[in-house]
Amino acid sequence: MTTNLSRRALLAGGAALAAPAPLHAQGAMRLLVIGGGFGGASAANFARRTYPDVQVTLVEPQTRFVTCPYGNLLLGGERQIGQITHSYDGLRARGVDVIHDRAAAIDATAKSVRLAGGQALAYDRLILSPGIALRWGAIEGYDQAAAETMPHAWIPADGAQTLLLRRQLEAMPDGGVVGLAIPPNPFRCPPGPYERISMIAHYLKRHKPRSKILALDAKEGFSKQGLFQDGWRALYGDMIEWVPGNRDGKVVKVDVGERVLETEFGTRHKVDVANVIPPQSAAALAIEAGLVNDTGWVPVNTRSFEARAAAGIHVIGDANIPGPMPKSGYVANTTAKQAVASAVALHRGQPAPEAVYFNTCYSHVGENYGISVVGIFRPNADGTAITEVPNSGGVSPRGDLPEQRRLEALYADAWYDSITRSMFG
Ligand SMILES: Cc1cc2nc3c(=O)[nH]c(=O)nc-3n(C[C@H](O)[C@H](O)[C@H](O)COP(=O)(O)OP(=O)(O)OC[C@H]3O[C@@H](n4cnc5c(N)ncnc54)[C@H](O)[C@@H]3O)c2cc1C
Numbered sequence: 001m002t003t004n005l006s007r008r009a010l011l012a013g014g015a016a017l018a019a020p021a022p023l024h025a026q027g028a029m030r031l032l033v034i035g036g037g038f039g040g041a042s043a044a045n046f047a048r049r050t051y052p053d054v055q056v057t058l059v060e061p062q063t064r065f066v067t068c069p070y071g072n073l074l075l076g077g078e079r080q081i082g083q084i085t086h087s088y089d090g091l092r093a094r095g096v097d098v099i100h101d102r103a104a105a106i107d108a109t110a111k112s113v114r115l116a117g118g119q120a121l122a123y124d125r126l127i128l129s130p131g132i133a134l135r136w137g138a139i140e141g142y143d144q145a146a147a148e149t150m151p152h153a154w155i156p157a158d159g160a161q162t163l164l165l166r167r168q169l170e171a172m173p174d175g176g177v178v179g180l181a182i183p184p185n186p187f188r189c190p191p192g193p194y195e196r197i198s199m200i201a202h203y204l205k206r207h208k209p210r211s212k213i214l215a216l217d218a219k220e221g222f223s224k225q226g227l228f229q230d231g232w233r234a235l236y237g238d239m240i241e242w243v244p245g246n247r248d249g250k251v252v253k254v255d256v257g258e259r260v261l262e263t264e265f266g267t268r269h270k271v272d273v274a275n276v277i278p279p280q281s282a283a284a285l286a287i288e289a290g291l292v293n294d295t296g297w298v299p300v301n302t303r304s305f306e307a308r309a310a311a312g313i314h315v316i317g318d319a320n321i322p323g324p325m326p327k328s329g330y331v332a333n334t335t336a337k338q339a340v341a342s343a344v345a346l347h348r349g350q351p352a353p354e355a356v357y358f359n360t361c362y363s364h365v366g367e368n369y370g371i372s373v374v375g376i377f378r379p380n381a382d383g384t385a386i387t388e389v390p391n392s393g394g395v396s397p398r399g400d401l402p403e404q405r406r407l408e409a410l411y412a413d414a415w416y417d418s419i420t421r422s423m424f425g
Contacts, residue, residue, distance in 0.1 A: 032123035036060025038329040039129025039317030041423035042336035048094040066159035076199030108310040125343035129317035130283035140253040150274040174208035179271030181251035182217040190223040195363040218250040231365035282319035301383035304342035304352035314339040323386030362412035370408030
C-alpha cells in the first residue's frame, strides 16, 4: 500500500513545496489557464510548483469547486457536500492569479482571451480545460428546464444537481423505482454511472430496501462490468436491473410531467426518481472557438496537447479526444502536467518532452468495497496517436476477495486526497 500511495502522490504532483510569491516580472512567460477543474487547477498548480519564472493566471467562474469524483458517495450518504468542495485559496497562495469570471471568446491570432466581464487577457500560451457540455435535446424533451426535475448531476458546478438528486432519493417512498438513463460512448467518466448505481443501491438498501433501480443503458457493455455486477449481486441481491442497448435500454425521450423514460423501441418506464445522463460534447467555449471536429470533441497533438485547429492553445481534460484514455479526472491531472511542460518548452523553442500518461479509476461499489482499472499510455513521436502500453494496467481481480475490496476502497480515498491536493493545495 505504501508503494502505491507514494507512486500516486508522485503522479498527482509530488510533495508540497514552499509557496513562491506571485511573479509578474517583465518578460516572464504568460501562461493563461481557462477552467479551474481537474485539468485547469492541476495545470495552474503544477506550473507554479515547477516553473517559478512563469506567470500563471487562472480563469474560473465558480469561487468554489465541487468535484464530480466522490459526488456518488454523497448520493450514497458517505460524504457531505463540504467534503467534496474546494476553494482556490491554495492556488492563490502559490502565486496563481485567480480571476473569477467566464472566458467569453478566444482570439488565437492576437493571443488574447476576452472575459464575460469585459477584461482582455493576453497570453503567450493558453491551456484550456473547460470540461464538457451536455447535449440538450439529444434525448427528446431533456433540456435545462427538465434537468430541474430529472437531474443529470454530471457537471459539478456548485453541486446543486447532485444535491437535488440526493433530496429526491430521500423523498422517494420505500418501494419506489429509481431510473437512470446512461449515455453512449464517449462520455465523462466511463465507470461513473455504474458507481452511481452502486451508491444509490447502498443508500436504498439501508433506508428503502423494497426499492428498485432500473438502469437503462445506450451501450451493450461497460467499464469494469464483471466486477460491478459481481458486487451488485453480492451486496444488493436483485435490487438492480441493468438493461443494455441491444435489449431496448437506450432512452430516446423523456416525459418530465409523467416522470417517464422512453426507450428506442417505444417502451415507457414510469419511475419515481429519474437521473438522466445525456450524451455529451466538449464545453461551449471549445466549440465556439472552432476547436472541435465533427465528433464534438477537440483533436489535439497527443504529445503537447496543442489543438490541431489552433497553435498555442493546449486543450486538456474531458474536452479533448484522448485516444484510448478515458475522460477521467486522473487523466486530466496527468495530461495537465504534460501540457504545461510542453507549453513552456515550445515557448522556449524546445520540443515537447517525452511523455507517459497514467490512469487509475477507482469505483466504490459498497461500504469498504472498492474496485479499479489502471491504464498506462504513451503518445507516438509525432503526436498523432496514443497507445496503451502492452501488458500494463488491468482491472482488479474477480472473486470473493473482501480484503482486496477493502484496501481498494482505502486506496480510492487516498487517491482523492492526493489529487485534490495537487490541484488546490
Ligand atoms: C459522477 C462522476 C464521478 C467521477 N468520478 C471520477 C473518479 O472517481 N476518478 C476520476 O479520475 N474521474 C472521475 N470523474 C471524471 C472527472 O470528474 C472529469 O474527468 C474531470 O472533471 C475532467 O476535468 P476537466 O478539467 O476537463 O473538467 P472539469 O473538472 O469539469 O472542469 C471544467 C471547469 O471549467 C470551467 N469552465 C467552463 N467553461 C468555462 C469558461 N468559458 N470560462 C472559464 N471557465 C470555464 C467550469 O466552471 C469548470 O470548473 C467523475 C465524473 C462524474 C460525473
